[in-house]
Amino acid sequence: ExxxxxxxxxxxxxxxxxxxxxxxxxxxxxxxxxxxxxxxxxxxxxxxxxxxxxxxxxxxxxxxxxxxxxxxxxxxxxxxxxxxxxxxxxxxxxxxxxxxxxxxxxxxxxxxxxxxxxxxxxxxxxxxxxAHLNLPYQAWELHPTGVDEGLFTVTAAFATIQIRIKDNQCMLSSVVVEEEEVLSHITGKWMSPLALRAALKRAGVNIFPAEYSPKYVPVPRKVSAREVPGGFSLFVTQVTLCCTGSCCAAAEAGLSKAGSGTAVSEHLTAGSDKDNHWSLLMFDGDKVQHLKLTETSEAFSEELKEESEFHSTLYHMVKDSASNEAMEKVERAGCLFIDSVYQLLLATRVLAYS
Structure with a gap:
């Protein structure tokens, strides 16, 4: 005593x-x-x-x-x-x-x-x-691989996770830890986004922040859900629409501190995103604009691109700069695939924890 x-x-x-x-x-x-x-x-x-x-x-x-x-x-x-x-x-x-x-x-x-x-x-x-040792994320990338198909890659602190998406199903493609693939018992199996989330958490790979996670994860301040008209889920919806059909989205840790930064690139065929130019966009809660820096810039800067127009949503900004063929593919994307992408983005919250 x-x-x-x-x-x-x-x-x-x-x-x-x-x-x-x-x-x-x-x-x-x-x-x-x-x-x-x-x-x-x-x-x-x-x-x-x-x-x-x-x-x-x-x-x-x-x-x-x-x-x-x-x-x-x-x-x-x-x-x-x-x-x-x-x-x-x-x-x-x-x-x-x-x-x-x-x-x-x-x-x-x-x-x-x-x-x-x-x-x-x-x-x-x-x-x-x-529960938060893999947060914040180092980088993430989402791009389509076919009609209503995509690949979602999350580079966390200790592992790199790749998830394939097709219609309303998800498949864990790989989990790489120190250049070695692990958890072979759950890779290569199609399941719902909710089932995949449960399987990864049971296996010890928790990349799904909770409401209380900000108490334990030092994340640079970004645009909060209260500052986004319609809330965080509406912004996730905008990113989801931009990432279906023919556009890529990606982000790296520290990309944005004053707002939510997203890199977007158009590619109409498999693998064409590797050589494409990425447009870096800044969303501060009210508007979306092009940033002056490029993907090879050494440091982040909030300086805007000259004569950069702004839009109220990320979707309309991408729509304004994408080709007609790209937007046709986006508009033809299936609702089941869009919902699967939305669920993964909302569950991992890569926009907030990168």
Whole structure:
């Protein structure tokens, strides 16, 4: 106890900052079930109605008077990825929360995929990971690859994620960590955007900020949802319309601090975006204008391009500068594909966290 008779405050886990990855481990000492005995030509075994019974365990005292600890080694699941040493937490049955106190001597073996730690007894434990360690994004890119098809690439802090989009389905194309592809068990499978989001979060790849994420992620101030007429979702809709059919959109971290910056390029055939000129646009909540800097500029500048016209929405700015053929493809884009792109942009919030 602390001076004055107060108990030390429990080290309760903030589940908005740390999330369980790889499931929950129930660790208990169990009584051995009755063993079979051979009696003559018979093999007899006692049957119990209660199933496996928990063995009551109470830690003893070491020679120095301290409480003896139980050393536990866990084999980590193969279907998840830990980008850093996971935080080991135990479930407090009284308060129904996760705590990190009472756990010591943690040894993490990344190559062997195991973790060893000591506790004062048996308990239910979980391995936690920072929900925001891949934020803010370093870069992102979205471009069409065919009719109602596109490729969405997010370069995060520890991984590069590529997602293919076709109609109302998404497919995880690859997750690359340190030049190595991982999570092969969920790549190459078509699913809905919502199912893909759940699969990535279960696997430990969380690129989906929540409402409370700004408390934990240092993001340069950009145009907030309150400053955009119609809110953030309306601006995402504008970007979605620009990124369907025949236009590309991309952004890099730090591109915009006074507003939301987006790079847009037109390409009518697969792969033609590699040699195209990218137009850098600035949206400050009221209007969209062309910036003077190019994609090869060393530093960001808010200086506008000479004789740059402005529009109230990103969609109308792109429409004003795109070719007729490009806009025809945009207008013919299927509603299911547009909705899938919209869901991914809204879930990842790349416009706010880049």
């Amino acid at each position: 602390e001076p004055g008779g107060r108990e030390e405050a429990p080290q309760v886990v903030d589940l908005e900052q740390l999330v369980p990855v790889g499931g929950v481990f129930h660790i208990s000492a169990l009584r051995l079930p009755p063993q079979a005995q051979d009696v003559g030509d018979w093999t007899m075994v006692e049957l119990l109605d209660v199933g496996l019974e928990v063995y009551p365990y109470s830690p003893g005292k070491a020679e120095d008077g301290t409480q003896e600890a139980v050393q536990i080694t866990l084999r980590l699941p193969d279907n998840v990825i830990y980008f850093k040493v996971p935080v080991v937490a135990r479930l407090d049955p009284a308060g129904q929360w996760w705590r990190t106190d009472g756990i010591s001597k943690i040894t993490y073996e990344a190559e062997e995929k195991s973790i060893t730690f000591s506790m004062g007894g048996f308990s239910t434990v979980a391995l936690l990971q920072d």
